[in-house]
Amino acid sequence: MTCKYKNCQFSDYNPKELNHEDNIWCQFHTPESFYNYTEEYSISKFESIVDEFETALDKYLKENIKNKKKINLKGVVFPADVRLNNKIIPSDISFLDAIFMRHNSFIDTVFEQRVYFTNTIFRGLTTFSGAKFLRHCSFLSTQFNHKAYFSKVNEEVEFCETANFRAASFNALTDFTAAIFHDDVDFTGLPDSIADSGEVPPETFPTIRFQGAIFKKSSKFNNRKFLDSPIFSDCIFYIAPEFHNSELHQGIIFNRAKFIDFKSKGASSAYRTLRLAMLNMRFRKEEGMFYALEQKSLLYSGDMGMVERFTSRCYNILADYGLSISRPLLFLLLTLSLFVFIYASLASSALSFKYDIDWNIISQSFGFSMEQILAPFKIWQLDQLPQWACDQSPNLNFVNNATCSPFKLLLFKFLGTFQSLISLILLTLTLLGVRWRFRRN
Numbered sequence: 413m414t415c416k417y418k419n420c421q422f423s424d425y426n427p428k429e430l431n432h433e434d435n436i437w438c439q440f441h442t443p444e445s446f447y448n449y450t451e452e453y454s455i456s457k458f459e460s461i462v463d464e465f466e467t468a469l470d471k472y473l474k475e476n477i478k479n480k481k482k483i484n485l486k487g488v489v490f491p492a493d494v495r496l497n498n499k500i501i502p503s504d505i506s507f508l509d510a511i512f513m514r515h516n517s518f519i520d521t522v523f524e525q526r527v528y529f530t531n532t533i534f535r536g537l538t539t540f541s542g543a544k545f546l547r548h549c550s551f552l553s554t555q556f557n558h559k560a561y562f563s564k565v566n567e568e569v570e571f572c573e574t575a576n577f578r579a580a581s582f583n584a585l586t587d588f589t590a591a592i593f594h595d596d597v598d599f600t601g602l603p604d605s606i607a608d609s610g611e612v613p614p615e616t617f618p619t620i621r622f623q624g625a626i627f628k629k630s631s632k633f634n635n636r637k638f639l640d641s642p643i644f645s646d647c648i649f650y651i652a653p654e655f656h657n658s659e660l661h662q663g664i665i666f667n668r669a670k671f672i673d674f675k676s677k678g679a680s681s682a683y684r685t686l687r688l689a690m691l692n693m694r695f696r697k698e699e700g701m702f703y704a705l706e707q708k709s710l711l712y713s714g715d716m717g718m719v720e721r722f723t724s725r726c727y728n729i730l731a732d733y734g735l736s737i738s739r740p741l742l743f744l745l746l747t748l749s750l751f752v753f754i755y756a757s758l759a760s761s762a763l764s765f766k767y768d769i770d771w772n773i774i775s776q777s778f779g780f781s782m783e784q785i786l787a788p789f790k791i792w793q794l795d796q797l798p799q800w801a802c803d804q805s806p807n808l809n810f811v812n813n814a815t816c817s818p819f820k821l822l823l824f825k826f827l828g829t830f831q832s833l834i835s836l837i838l839l840t841l842t843l844l845g846v847r848w849r850f851r852r853n
């Protein structure tokens with residue numbers, strides 16, 4: 413056996429040998445240039461060679477699948493379309509350095525063991541629709557020179573263990589619609605060391621769709637440049653996705669995407685990166701969303717002092733970090749009602765569920781409560797309490813006992829001040845929410 417390919421793994425299989433440019437190659441390793449396809453792709457000249465290749469490949473695959481032996485297709489050049497649909501691959505399979513010259517499909521194929529497409533080149537359209545990767549799969553430095561589909565047809569594509577797409581190059585539409593990543597997935601472009609040097613621009617994603625994809629562990633999209641609108645609508649991210657050092661496209665879509673991670677180690681910095689990207693593109697709504705996510709992650713990180721943590725919690729509860737305009741208004745209404753009740757119960761010793769409601773006192777308390785919102789702190793100009801607040805009926809209540817006493821006046825003043833303060837804060841939060849959402853410059 414004299415195949416020029418270094419350590420040719422097919423020497424025991426008696427493959428056909430082909431002569432190309434004064435070298436002998438086995439039929440699996442014969443270089444691309446041998447086939448010399450014209451632009452109008454004519455396979456007829458190579459028909460018999462391709463037929464023999466396919467027969468030999470089929471035999472090799474069947475034998476190895478049957479014996480559950482590792483399938484080693486390292487360096488193989490596939491001269492014709494490859495269809496490995498609906499197959500169950502029970503052993504490790506490697507396409508290291510392989511070249512697929514034509515279109516390929518692995519539809520609904522189940523890879524039960526590890527899969528290596530490391531350094532593989534796909535020249536034609538490639539589809540893994542409905543495929544299941546039950547163990548680790550590597551697309552490290554893989555080149556997709558045509559469209560690549562990892563999308564749902566009958567069933568979703570599932571990656572059950574880690575999936576590595578680091579430094580993979582995508583050169584046309586890439587579709588991961590509804591894919592499920594059960595474990596970590598890494599789409600990082602160039603290695604950090606190269607990307608950080610700034611000498612090489614981030615690797616590109618032409619058009620990439622992840623609509624409805626589910627990321628159950630970490631997902632990394634670092635060092636990538638998105639050339640067209642990436643679609644992440646309806647995605648669920650169980651761990652905050654990383655987009656560090658990436659250039660996002662203005663058309664990026666996160667509609668209805670769910671981010672449910674506040675606790676993982678890199679969550680706050682992952683959200684900060686997204687917030688800054690949204691800020692640069694002046695996407696107010698998304699910027700607000702990632703700001704809220706960042707703040708919630710910081711709350712869990714334990715990097716905050718007590719006062720900061722308390723303030724952050726209050727902001728979260730009262731206004732969802734500025735995302736909600738209706739929530740502070742609702743709290744304002746609640747505060748108003750609460751204080752109506754407090755003023756009325758202080759004013760009247762007879763306010764009890766046992767008696768009829770004294771609507772006069774309630775309405776007076778309502779007016780008083782409104783005044784604390786509309787004219788904050790004006791209560792300090794009062795010399796004495798209004799008549800309605802001075803109960804004349806004899807009772808044993810320690811406050812009302814001394815009707816219209818200086819103490820009761822002071823109590824009303826402190827309560828009024830407290831209500832004014834809370835109301836001012838809530839009104840400010842409402843206005844800030846409006847401003848943030850509708851700011852134009």
Ligand SMILES: [Zn+2]
Nearest residue numbers: 415420438441
């Ligand atoms: Zn060979």
